[in-house]
Amino acid sequence: MAGLPFLGVVAGAILQYIFTNIREQKNQKQKLKTQAYVDFLKGVSGQMLDNPEQSKLEYRTLLADAKMRISIYGSSKVIKSIADLTRSGAVLDTPERQRLFIQICQTMREESNKEPIPFLDTSQIIFNRDIE
Secondary structure, three states: OOOHHHHHHHHHHHHHHHHHHHHHHHHHHHHHHHHHHHHHHHHHHHHHOOOOHHHHHHHHHHHHHHHHHHHHHOOHHHHHHHHHHHHHOOOOOOHHHHHHHHHHHHHHHHHHOOOOOOHHHHHHHHHOOOOO
């Protein structure tokens, strides 16, 4: 009977250790996913700007690296959205491809922030115009 409080403390410490490790692993995975998403968006936006060829190469490298990390850490919805854009040509030169890119951005946002944003607001932020 005298050992029961000690066993309770030990069991509590073990459970706390396990749950802390699970939470830390989940947080680390979320950070890796978020950084891959941010790097993807940086890579795309860097290629859209009028940069020297050296900068464009750096952005293409960043984009390729981000896509690899997204294929590991990203959600299936984001991966599918990026794959759809890539299949269509991966250049944001048509309204359809721009819509696909906006969908990628919205899907990434939904994962980190449950508050949805209207499609037209997102298109206005990204392309400075409403894309229907």
